[in-house]
Amino acid sequence: MDIPVWLQAGFWGLVAGGALLVGAWVSYRFKVPPRLIAAIMAFGSGVLISALSFELMEEAFHTGGFTATALGFLGGAAVYTLANWWLAHRGARHRKRSGDQQPKPDEDGSGAAIAVGALLDGIPESIVIGLSMLGGGKVSMVAVAAIFLSNVPEGLSSAAGMKKAGRSATYIFGIWGGIALASGISALVGYTVFEGFSNEVVAATTAVAAGAILAMLADTMIPEAFEEAHDFAGLITVAGFLSAFALSKMGG
Secondary structure, three states: OOOOHHHHHHHHHHHHHHHHHHHHHHHHHOOOOHHHHHHHHHHHHHHHHHHHHHHHHHHHHHHHHHHHHHHHHHHHHHHHHHHHHHHHHHHHOOOOOOOOOOOOOOOOOHHHHHHHHHHHHHHHHHHHHHHOOOOOOOOOHHHHHHHHHHHHHHHHHHHHHHHHOOOOHHHHHHHHHHHHHHHHHHHHHHHHHHOOOOHHHHHHHHHHHHHHHHHHHHHHHHHHHHHHHOOOHHHHHHHHHHHHHHHHHHOO
16 A cells, blocks of 8 residues: 555654654763764764755755745745744753753743744754655655754754753653654645645745755854864764765765
């Protein structure tokens, strides 16, 4: 029996988002050295940069042309940056930090801001998975692998910081479980909603996601990676980039 494509999209979004739970569980269950978390985050950043360069932007350009791609890319970065700025002033500035920077549970509004911030970081990536299945109905395994590999360090770092800030296990796993579920729904929506749209709209939406992802990397993941692993952060990021680039070329 053939599985409906929309259900496949939701499944792959859930798989990629589930990596957040994997990282959170490892970080909560074991004491992971901050430098190792930073190194994994640097690697994940390189993976995502490569994926958005050779998968998302390239695909958007070939699908809808330069104008739609450029406008979407800049728009996605602008929207993410404004939303992130708003959340930063409500206690979610350090939501991916593994140290003592995260707000305590008794700080008004910080818990909700962190939850919304985590959602803001995860949704663009997941929509891309659904968009990748338009046309051929086959998911981009490079995109899924890249998002999965980048989500593990996100869960690791954020859960470590939340635990140090005094957040409960229920709160931590509730956050990441909810984001994993939202990732599956977002991938499903990315396929079903945009299935009938023009190439230009699909290209612009893909580029919006790419712009938001790159802005997220620059604002949250790369600073955290550099703070703890600054001596080798650049080299590790390059290794992540090269790994995803090789996976992209092997995937055809």
